[in-house]
Amino acid sequence: MAASRAGTALAKVLGIDLEVSTRHQTRELHEHVTDAISPYEPYYEQDPTVNEWLLEHVPTRDASARYVKSLFPFTKWILRYNTRWLVSDAIAGVTLGLVVIPQAMAYALLARLSPEYGLYTSFTGAALYWIFGTSKDIAIGATAVVSLLVGKVSARVLEEHPGEFRPEEISKTLAFLAGAVLLVFGLLRLDWVVEFIPHVAISAFVTAAAITITLSQVPSLLGIDGVDSRAAAYRVFIDTARGLPPASE
Numbered sequence: 001m002a003a004s005r006a007g008t009a010l011a012k013v014l015g016i017d018l019e020v021s022t023r024h025q026t027r028e029l030h031e032h033v034t035d036a037i038s039p040y041e042p043y044y045e046q047d048p049t050v051n052e053w054l055l056e057h058v059p060t061r062d063a064s065a066r067y068v069k070s071l072f073p074f075t076k077w078i079l080r081y082n083t084r085w086l087v088s089d090a091i092a093g094v095t096l097g098l099v100v101i102p103q104a105m106a107y108a109l110l111a112r113l114s115p116e117y118g119l120y121t122s123f124t125g126a127a128l129y130w131i132f133g134t135s136k137d138i139a140i141g142a143t144a145v146v147s148l149l150v151g152k153v154s155a156r157v158l159e160e161h162p163g164e165f166r167p168e169e170i171s172k173t174l175a176f177l178a179g180a181v182l183l184v185f186g187l188l189r190l191d192w193v194v195e196f197i198p199h200v201a202i203s204a205f206v207t208a209a210a211i212t213i214t215l216s217q218v219p220s221l222l223g224i225d226g227v228d229s230r231a232a233a234y235r236v237f238i239d240t241a242r243g244l245p246p247a248s249e
Helices: 002-014 020-037 050-057 061-070 083-110 115-132 144-160 167-187 191-196 199-222 233-243
Strands: none
Touching: 083 115, 083 144, 115 167, 144 167, 144 199, 167 191, 199 233
């Protein structure tokens, strides 16, 4: 510390400027900053026009070709289809058919339709899904929940408009509307919307449907007549309880 002070004092005596380099660097830095920000020119980003936005989002020819090809995913594997796959598919088809045929007829009755409509829905979806679908393990066809909802809608329409419509017409209209919605969702790739449906709501819906379906089958299982199994679940439960034979003493 003392040596540094002595050196500084000696430099002053000899007339040596020790800070000349520092002042030079500071002056250069000041000039550089001044040149960078002066003169002041504010920057305003221009909003894109409608044409510019459309041109930016219009897909290219390659993107359009990939999109159309993605609508028919079977093109990726159909040329590799072999005899081994055919045998496996045949075994799976026979096994599934033995289960689906009686199940589909029961679902048709649940939807207030004649049994043959259940047979139609059991194979129509599977016959077309392989063209547009991507999962080889998914089961396509009528379900108990959908059949129950269709039956509820048919019952309400028939109650509010007696004699105007038949259950078959109501079911066909519902199928057309549901298919149109699913078609739009598929073409626009809106599958991400499902992520906003909470798991709690789905679980509650499935549980309520299971309870309703179970209660609707209890009167037939116990051989109790005079119970409208298509009424509200609580009414079916009450009517079933009333129809039970009294306990013997």
